[in-house]
Amino acid sequence: MKSGFNMSRRKKELADFHRESILKIAETLFEKNGVESTSMNDIAREAEYSKATLYVYFKNKEEIINCIILQSMKLLYDRIQASTQTEKDLLARYNSICHELTTYCDTYPLYFQILIQEINVDVNNPDTPPVFQEIFELGEKINGLIDIFIKDGISQGIFRSDIRIPETVFFFWASLSGIILMASQKKNYIEQFMNTTKQDFLKYSFDTLINSILKENKNV
Amino acid sequence: MKSGFNMSRRKKELADFHRESILKIAETLFEKNGVESTSMNDIAREAEYSKATLYVYFKNKEEIINCIILQSMKLLYDRIQASTQTEKDLLARYNSICHELTTYCDTYPLYFQILIQEINVDVNNPDTPPVFQEIFELGEKINGLIDIFIKDGISQGIFRSDIRIPETVFFFWASLSGIILMASQKKNYIEQFMNTTKQDFLKYSFDTLINSILKENKNV
Amino acid sequence: MKSGFNMSRRKKELADFHRESILKIAETLFEKNGVESTSMNDIAREAEYSKATLYVYFKNKEEIINCIILQSMKLLYDRIQASTQTEKDLLARYNSICHELTTYCDTYPLYFQILIQEINVDVNNPDTPPVFQEIFELGEKINGLIDIFIKDGISQGIFRSDIRIPETVFFFWASLSGIILMASQKKNYIEQFMNTTKQDFLKYSFDTLINSILKENKNV
Amino acid sequence: MKSGFNMSRRKKELADFHRESILKIAETLFEKNGVESTSMNDIAREAEYSKATLYVYFKNKEEIINCIILQSMKLLYDRIQASTQTEKDLLARYNSICHELTTYCDTYPLYFQILIQEINVDVNNPDTPPVFQEIFELGEKINGLIDIFIKDGISQGIFRSDIRIPETVFFFWASLSGIILMASQKKNYIEQFMNTTKQDFLKYSFDTLINSILKENKNV
DNA sequence: CATGAATGAGAATTCATTCAT
DNA sequence: AATGAATGAATTCTCATTCAT
Numbered sequence: 001m002k003s004g005f006n007m008s009r010r011k012k013e014l015a016d017f018h019r020e021s022i023l024k025i026a027e028t029l030f031e032k033n034g035v036e037s038t039s040m041n042d043i044a045r046e047a048e049y050s051k052a053t054l055y056v057y058f059k060n061k062e063e064i065i066n067c068i069i070l071q072s073m074k075l076l077y078d079r080i081q082a083s084t085q086t087e088k089d090l091l092a093r094y095n096s097i098c099h100e101l102t103t104y105c106d107t108y109p110l111y112f113q114i115l116i117q118e119i120n121v122d123v124n125n126p127d128t129p130p131v132f133q134e135i136f137e138l139g140e141k142i143n144g145l146i147d148i149f150i151k152d153g154i155s156q157g158i159f160r161s162d163i164r165i166p167e168t169v170f171f172f173w174a175s176l177s178g179i180i181l182m183a184s185q186k187k188n189y190i191e192q193f194m195n196t197t198k199q200d201f202l203k204y205s206f207d208t209l210i211n212s213i214l215k216e217n218k219n220v
Numbered sequence: 221m222k223s224g225f226n227m228s229r230r231k232k233e234l235a236d237f238h239r240e241s242i243l244k245i246a247e248t249l250f251e252k253n254g255v256e257s258t259s260m261n262d263i264a265r266e267a268e269y270s271k272a273t274l275y276v277y278f279k280n281k282e283e284i285i286n287c288i289i290l291q292s293m294k295l296l297y298d299r300i301q302a303s304t305q306t307e308k309d310l311l312a313r314y315n316s317i318c319h320e321l322t323t324y325c326d327t328y329p330l331y332f333q334i335l336i337q338e339i340n341v342d343v344n345n346p347d348t349p350p351v352f353q354e355i356f357e358l359g360e361k362i363n364g365l366i367d368i369f370i371k372d373g374i375s376q377g378i379f380r381s382d383i384r385i386p387e388t389v390f391f392f393w394a395s396l397s398g399i400i401l402m403a404s405q406k407k408n409y410i411e412q413f414m415n416t417t418k419q420d421f422l423k424y425s426f427d428t429l430i431n432s433i434l435k436e437n438k439n440v
Numbered sequence: 441m442k443s444g445f446n447m448s449r450r451k452k453e454l455a456d457f458h459r460e461s462i463l464k465i466a467e468t469l470f471e472k473n474g475v476e477s478t479s480m481n482d483i484a485r486e487a488e489y490s491k492a493t494l495y496v497y498f499k500n501k502e503e504i505i506n507c508i509i510l511q512s513m514k515l516l517y518d519r520i521q522a523s524t525q526t527e528k529d530l531l532a533r534y535n536s537i538c539h540e541l542t543t544y545c546d547t548y549p550l551y552f553q554i555l556i557q558e559i560n561v562d563v564n565n566p567d568t569p570p571v572f573q574e575i576f577e578l579g580e581k582i583n584g585l586i587d588i589f590i591k592d593g594i595s596q597g598i599f600r601s602d603i604r605i606p607e608t609v610f611f612f613w614a615s616l617s618g619i620i621l622m623a624s625q626k627k628n629y630i631e632q633f634m635n636t637t638k639q640d641f642l643k644y645s646f647d648t649l650i651n652s653i654l655k656e657n658k659n660v
Numbered sequence: 661m662k663s664g665f666n667m668s669r670r671k672k673e674l675a676d677f678h679r680e681s682i683l684k685i686a687e688t689l690f691e692k693n694g695v696e697s698t699s700m701n702d703i704a705r706e707a708e709y710s711k712a713t714l715y716v717y718f719k720n721k722e723e724i725i726n727c728i729i730l731q732s733m734k735l736l737y738d739r740i741q742a743s744t745q746t747e748k749d750l751l752a753r754y755n756s757i758c759h760e761l762t763t764y765c766d767t768y769p770l771y772f773q774i775l776i777q778e779i780n781v782d783v784n785n786p787d788t789p790p791v792f793q794e795i796f797e798l799g800e801k802i803n804g805l806i807d808i809f810i811k812d813g814i815s816q817g818i819f820r821s822d823i824r825i826p827e828t829v830f831f832f833w834a835s836l837s838g839i840i841l842m843a844s845q846k847k848n849y850i851e852q853f854m855n856t857t858k859q860d861f862l863k864y865s866f867d868t869l870i871n872s873i874l875k876e877n878k879n880v
Numbered sequence: 881c882a883t884g885a886a887t888g889a890g891a892a893t894t895c896a897t898t899c900a901t
Numbered sequence: 902a903a904t905g906a907a908t909g910a911a912t913t914c915t916c917a918t919t920c921a922t
Binding site for chain 1 (some may be wrong): 902911912913914915
């Protein structure tokens, strides 16, 4: 006979398994058809649960959405952190960050939309659901990673010393998001009309972008 | 009795008048409440037409949306063209373009979302509604304006001569969109946590961005 | 060709016709199965409208309920007023009132439940829907009819002169409601176990009740 | 090892304990939120049983409702009996009954609604659940108490001797229910518009009602 | 015995769209 | 041309109930 501890752990794991299954399907559908156009019915059908079961594991549709956002941000944070810790060379770290973001955008295309669209969370409002707090804090942690990267570049004499750090962090976030998102969504256009590959366009853009804060102009 | 020609012209003008009225209201509502949350009912009520009349002038809701996209792109094109023709100095033209895009994003916030999100149009598919063709062609015309701007910069010896033009056009589109959109949607965050204004952040970002293709590094 | 006036009148009449049809069916179902157990679906099916059409004529289920209450109260008021104006003899008027209430309870059994159950309306709260105001005012008007009846009885020297009028009005409302409702709902019991008819029981009860304020005890 | 008898007795007692716990919670919730708005989930959560366990002790929601009706009727019976046995003076007994009913209505507001609303039980139909039989029989026993009270009043020469006993029992039931229920539900109205207290109104009404069968008219 | 898990059925409501006039 | 009327289909979410363990 199993101990109570194991019992409850197994149960929790099972519940988590179901939550994950639902989230995975939901995310796929959100990406394919958009969040608003994806109904709980769609999720239920695709995930092969009954509609009512969805409500056993999630309070409502909004909770599903928020969980996906948080989850994907966690993953992004882990990846960026891992990649920046491994690489020692600064530009290699930059490429690594860009690569992670790109991979990330391919895996969770929804994320970038939300990253950009999501209305500012009012962190001080006590009515803001705790998930939003978590999302906000995670966002700050990711910012922190970029922040360290910029500071390292300055102290190594690679980046110009006159750049304003918080603005530059945000500037990189914004530009990289724009570049990656557009490359991802206009892939066909790029390949048809620009006579190059998406990958090549991204490489070119990342190099051009970093150029904007390098101490010495580099030929791309 | 009027000639057929006059009849049809008058009719056409009247029809255009109605279409415009509807589009104007629809756009206001789309911006205020979002596209999905705006119902045909809302549009009809606000525009003071009957719901059925909407379907006299537009095939369906989608056509209304597409018309708004096209219309707002036309406006953007006109503005960028006007501003690039007036200004002679290259960096003044850059600032002008950035300014137009920013104003534009504030006036038609919806546009940028769509600009970035809208699925790639398959221009060769005969089922693609003609409005998409128009949207695509207008996009190309706007690209053309940026293209000229880049080429002018190179020939004036202001931009590096080794840059790849089509990629750079796209790169600017993508980066500027990202920056402007994020500045617009995270205004509160910027002002609370970065201790600066949205306007200042934008200025800093635009300057940093152009730096990436300038022949000589400038201190921002 | 009809004038605008006639057109709109006809339309209004048609709309009223539909509203009435729906209300009639709704009332029947409410009576048969209870208000909460009657779904909009049930009403739609029975009334032979589509569910969506119900929402063309009524804002929501609550509006249907409130309309039925108001409508039935209007009818009750009219009936009581008519009967008290026709009859000159006081006790004949009393019988008439009782008879109207009884007929009424048979026709709109739902009404008595609501009359008794309906939570007190906060007349001063501006959020209270206007229908409730109307319901409340109509209730007051009906009270007014009983009030006049009591006062007439006193001034004619038929009722005791020491009775407190507002309390007595309410006392009669309450007792008559209780009697009529119970006679209506326990009809079988009365006829099986009391060896009399519902009608006879009602007559006996009404006579006994009025006895309570008569100046001279009457043998029933 | 315990004998089968003890086992089963202990089991039965335990089962009864659980049933009581559930019923107690259910009643509280029914009163607070209404029967239809109280879900099995609510009951389970509040009673700290699992939803499924509810179905171990009760066939379905309806059985819970019926048990509560029966239970509350039992309580009412006990109270009326106790109060009529203690008091010797007839009018004191009347006041006592009225007081018990009032207290009862305040404690179990639900009861009166059901007392009045509940559809006639077809006692002869074998499909009628046994709990309805019990409810019916208990109703008869309570009637019996009123019956004795009336008969005592007649034999003591306090009530008129020409009254018809079974009708009068029912008449009192109905009137008292109506009065108490209305006083309870229209408390605010009474206090605002009648310039008196609920308690005072009740006292006045009970006195007026009994007047209807008193041999000698009393001034209230 | 007790229950976690699962669900079919159904609730109110909304919406884009059609059609007869 | 313009529209009032009507609706099928869909949406989110709830609930009483069952069943394997």
